[in-house]
Amino acid sequence: MKQSFLVAIGMLIPILGFAQQVSNISFKAVIADSNNRQPLPYAIVSLKSAQGKTVSQQADENGRIVIGSIFTGPYTLGVSMMGYLAYSKDVHLSSGNIDTVWQILLQPKSVRLEQMTVSGRKNLIESFGGGFQFNPDDKSINKTGTAVDLLAQVPGVSAESDDIKLKGNTARIMVNGKLLNLSGQELQNYLKGISAERIVAITVNTNPSAKYDALTGGGLIDIKLKNKYSQGFFGTIASKYETLPGTWNGLNIDYTKNKFTYSFGLTYLYRKDLYLRNNYIQNKQGNPENAVNIQRAQMPQKQEVLNPRIEINYAIDSTSYLNVAANFPLFHNRFPTILRSDNLDRQGKPSGYFLQDEKVNYNGNYYTYNLNYTRNFKQKDEQFCLGGFYTKTRFNPFNYFSRSYFSPDQEPDFGRSLLQQSNANRIYKSSQVQTDYTLPLGAERKLAFGLKASYSVIDNDNSVDLFDFATTEFNRAPLLSGSLKYRENISAAYALYTQHFKKLSYSLGLRYEYSTVRINSSTTKQAHRQDYGNLFPNATLSYKLSDFQSIDFSYARKIDRPPYDLLDPFVNISDPNNYQTGNPFLKPAYSNKLELQYTNQWTSANSIILTLAYNQTKDSYIYPITTYSPVYNHVITTNTNATDMKNLALSVIYSHKITSWWQLNSYIGLSNGYLSTDSLNNIYYKPKPYFSGSLRNTFTLSPQTLFRLTGFYNSNSYEFQAKRRGIGSVNAGIQQSLFGKRLTMNLDIYDVFKTKNYGYTINSAYYEQYAYTQIKSRYFSIALSYSFGKTLAKPEVKKLSNERIDQQ
Incomplete structure (x- = not known):
């Protein structure tokens, strides 16, 4: 079970070159996106030995790669793929890891042009110290309705009463980093005027940092609305x-x-x-x-x-x-x-x-x-x-x-x-x-x-x-x-x-x-x-x-x-x-x-x-x-x-x-x-x-x-x-x-x-x-x-x- 999860995520390490000791070992690896852990096809993998010799090979359509007849020893592993940051790491291959399936996670670039953004797909939930971020761009999320309807789908958030509650306690609500000084029915009325389609992320701060107001309560929920648009007319x-x-x-x-x-x-x-x-x-x-x-x-x-x-x-x-x-x-x-x-x-x-x-x-x-x-x-x-x-x-x-x-x-x-x-x-x-x-x-x-x-x-x-x-x-x-x-x-x-x-x-x-x-x-x-x-x-x-x-x-x-x-x-x-x-x-x-x-x-x-x-x-x-x-x-x-x-x-x-x-x-x-x-x-x-x-x-x-x-x-x-x-x-x-x-x-x-x-x-x-x-x-x-x-x-x-x- 653990091995299957690791294969699904990916993390590669070496592709051997030439070392001191000849050994017919095979290098096996899976290459994946660091955000969504999905395999990346056709990435270029290179292994550079201590003697300066390099072996390069392309991964298959499932992000997998196998290189046979590899010498043991130290190598510099490099992986490159369009739209991702270059990967480089010093590794040592030996007969002890002959059966290892190495896994490599590539980090997507976020290229910002005028009027255009290219980035990797985000996970549904991304954690950080003191909270997590909920990304509703997922097919399991229903974005038809208001901000209240979407908040009710965030784990730990309840929108059943007038006040929005986080883990059982009344939370403070922000929109694009601005605190709403509203509560009860007034807060519900305001949030029901925001379409869920406009929301790109919901940040849940269970223990907010010094950047935010020092107000306590059940936590801080920041609703981030769309602010980047493609050229054209959309609705x-x-x-x-x-x-x-x-x-x-x-x-x-x-x-x-x-x-x-x-x-x-x-x-x-x-x-x-x-x-x-x-x-x-x-x-x-x-x-x-x-x-x-x-x-x-x-x-x-x-x-x-x-x-x-x-x-x-x-x-x-x-x-x-x-x-x-x-x-x-x-x-x-x-x-x-x-x-x-x-x-x-x-x-x-x-x-x-x-x-x-x-x-x-x-x-x-x-x-x-x-x-x-x-x-x-x-x-x-x-x-x-x-x-x-x-x-x-x-x-x-x-x-x-x-x-x-x-x-x-x-x-x-x-x-x-x-x-x-x-x-x-x-x-x-x-x-x-x-x-x-x-x-x-x-x-x-x-x-x-x-x-x-x-x-x-x-x-x-x-x-x-x-x-x-x-x-x-x-x-x-x-x-x-x-x-x-x-x-x-x-x-x-x-x-x-x-x-x-x-x-x-x-x-x-x-x-x-x-x-x-x-x-x-x-x-x-x-x-x-x-x-x-x-x-x-x-x-x-x-x-x-x-x-x-x-x-x-x-x-x-x-x-x-x-x-x-x-x-x-x-x-x-x-x-x-x-x-x-x-x-x-x-x-x-x-x-x-x-x-x-x-x-x-x-x-x-x-x-x-x-x-x-x-x-x-x-x-x-x-x-x-x-x-x-x-x-x-x-x-x-x-x-x-x-x-x-x-x-x-x-x-x-x-x-x-x-x-x-x-x-x-x-x-x-x-x-x-x-x-x-x-x-x-x-x-x-x-x-x-x-x-x-x-x-x-x-x-x-x-x-x-x-x-x-x-x-x-x-x-x-x-x-x-x-x-x-x-x-x-x-x-x-x-x-x-x-x-x-x-x-x-x-x-x-x-x-x-x-x-x-x-x-x-x-x-x-x-x-x-x-x-x-x-x-x-x-x-x-x-x-x-x-x-x-x-x-x-x-x-x-x-x-x-x-x-x-x-x-x-």
């Missing part, structure tokens, strides 16, 4: 319909002539969901007649996203280009809720019920403007980048809900009835300027450094009006209304030194960030200010065990700044059992993360990445504190810096081509944590082992037909006062290519066994709640994607020079 039109119901439609057009590329994109998403939620709430304190609440809720949801995109690429010369882009997503969401809550006393007798009708209309728009300049120099790996962006987001959520109380005999209790409406106006603006420069210090060393400045502004006004049944008018509720002005300015500088040896490489990085935060709240009637500067070191060490095995170690210090919504002291009363408010006194939390990673990639389709990670966080602010407020006469939950956490996690990413027609991609993760808190008045669940896993089977029925069977499962998870039940599902689909693979059709069924239901338990000092949510999770979809285009003119093939050769 893709795609449409997806779901029985949910829902639809997604996308159009992308790229026109390249000479040095200019003009890109236009338009996507539209429409989706409706129906959630059915059942709650059982036991109040431990408070009114004895309201000891138990049994709730049933219907939550139909509607979502619309329209995202036009304009982009211009200008190739200044063969080494530099300028990119200008603008996006204008528009959102419209509706989240109505119809709730009935039956109340029981401590003896279990009915004490009445209430009906709540809630309507939330969530409108918004998101404008982003990007300008980036990149210059590559003659020297390999030398690069200068300068870029910036400006974003402005406006959201206008309108919330209306009525709560009517009734006696056990269904008599209305007007004295307790509540009618409320709220209007919010949230404006978010962010600007950033960043410059990076990579300087090679010889063939094996390089130094990267850069500067970054970002400025963010959030203005959030939330006015709440309560209906006065006596005057039949809405009146402002001062205790429930409020405004917040948030200002954040972060300046950063970093340096990253990297050095490579034959099998060993390492990098040392240091980042400095200075933060200034200003919070002005009408609720607290005071200004809150935080100023702090920190150093964030990182280090990686990589050792190459063989041509396809490596082990990597990484360390990084990170910071976790509280988001503005956890700082806003505005009181949210939409949940009748638990009011929520922010804490403007929250401080950042700091963590140290160590990661050990082993990679074995014996072919382009067969690889395994094992990662052992340890993370320690001090003064985490995510611990919820539940108290009783006499001002609001209700239970209120907020957050405080009261927790230290430790977590140990083991994960496995495994890809295996079981047969010529069966490809398996899988992820398995197991983690366990420990937490301590100085809060003694609250109940919390102690962390327990958490398991998550996913499987993706791709069956090649024919060159044009693929069948996919996928699934995921996440076990019970414990987060302080909340326990979330396990969830999983199985999906199946078939893909058919037509008209020379210009047209791609996908038929899918999601959640075949209807197991994708949500449940959680909250256990606090004041109440205990059990919730179970059912959704219409089993549905069908049909997706069509058609690619069209025409090459207008062939690019002029110029004589290559060093400045146009990107040696690997």
Whole structure:
């Protein structure tokens, strides 16, 4: 088995010449591409003996070569092939390796001409210290749909909830190296406006280096979009319909002539969901007649996203280009809720019920403007980048809900009835300027450094009006209304030194960030200010065990700044059992993360990445504190810096081509944590082992037909006062290519066994709640994607020079 894998990969070594001792040994070898491990036909192999005599021979169509009657002794082995770097190595042949099949891996050249790129095909997954890169240019990957659909196919990434999660933790998302300061539904809306066809790579940084922001979290996912185009007019039109119901439609057009590329994109998403939620709430304190609440809720949801995109690429010369882009997503969401809550006393007798009708209309728009300049120099790996962006987001959520109380005999209790409406106006603006420069210090060393400045502004006004049944008018509720002005300015500088040896490489990085935060709240009637500067070191060490095995170690210090919504002291009363408010006194939390990673990639389709990670966080602010407020006469939950956490996690990413027609991609993760808190008045669940896993089977029925069977499962998870039940599902689909693979059709069924239901338990000092949510999770979809285009003119093939050769 091992020998067959080695033959499939290839690595040649000598071809003997003439030595001191005559021996009728044969030299056998296989020559292959170092990226995809595919055999390379007709390479030229030469052996030069110590006496200066040379034997040359060409490999066959399978990359194999056999040279008989070879003398033992020292030789210089050389291999050459068009499109690949020349291979040279000193070897010694003896009778001891007479049966050895030598294997040689040639590294592809990446030749960059004006408007043209020639490079070797990349593996589906390529690992590095602190993460891996996912290359979706593979037939086992479905690129029909949005960026969210493609992210769901990355091992270890979950896009099932509003936030994108990496190995069970919320990840930060970047697009072309620019951080998206969005989360939840806002993030989902933005990503659903990006067509998967435009994505060329997804870089998953589980332990990012000093080059990136020092923010912690579940990791960093960088979505790299296409920025190089062939001369001509090309486009893709795609449409997806779901029985949910829902639809997604996308159009992308790229026109390249000479040095200019003009890109236009338009996507539209429409989706409706129906959630059915059942709650059982036991109040431990408070009114004895309201000891138990049994709730049933219907939550139909509607979502619309329209995202036009304009982009211009200008190739200044063969080494530099300028990119200008603008996006204008528009959102419209509706989240109505119809709730009935039956109340029981401590003896279990009915004490009445209430009906709540809630309507939330969530409108918004998101404008982003990007300008980036990149210059590559003659020297390999030398690069200068300068870029910036400006974003402005406006959201206008309108919330209306009525709560009517009734006696056990269904008599209305007007004295307790509540009618409320709220209007919010949230404006978010962010600007950033960043410059990076990579300087090679010889063939094996390089130094990267850069500067970054970002400025963010959030203005959030939330006015709440309560209906006065006596005057039949809405009146402002001062205790429930409020405004917040948030200002954040972060300046950063970093340096990253990297050095490579034959099998060993390492990098040392240091980042400095200075933060200034200003919070002005009408609720607290005071200004809150935080100023702090920190150093964030990182280090990686990589050792190459063989041509396809490596082990990597990484360390990084990170910071976790509280988001503005956890700082806003505005009181949210939409949940009748638990009011929520922010804490403007929250401080950042700091963590140290160590990661050990082993990679074995014996072919382009067969690889395994094992990662052992340890993370320690001090003064985490995510611990919820539940108290009783006499001002609001209700239970209120907020957050405080009261927790230290430790977590140990083991994960496995495994890809295996079981047969010529069966490809398996899988992820398995197991983690366990420990937490301590100085809060003694609250109940919390102690962390327990958490398991998550996913499987993706791709069956090649024919060159044009693929069948996919996928699934995921996440076990019970414990987060302080909340326990979330396990969830999983199985999906199946078939893909058919037509008209020379210009047209791609996908038929899918999601959640075949209807197991994708949500449940959680909250256990606090004041109440205990059990919730179970059912959704219409089993549905069908049909997706069509058609690619069209025409090459207008062939690019002029110029004589290559060093400045146009990107040696690997």
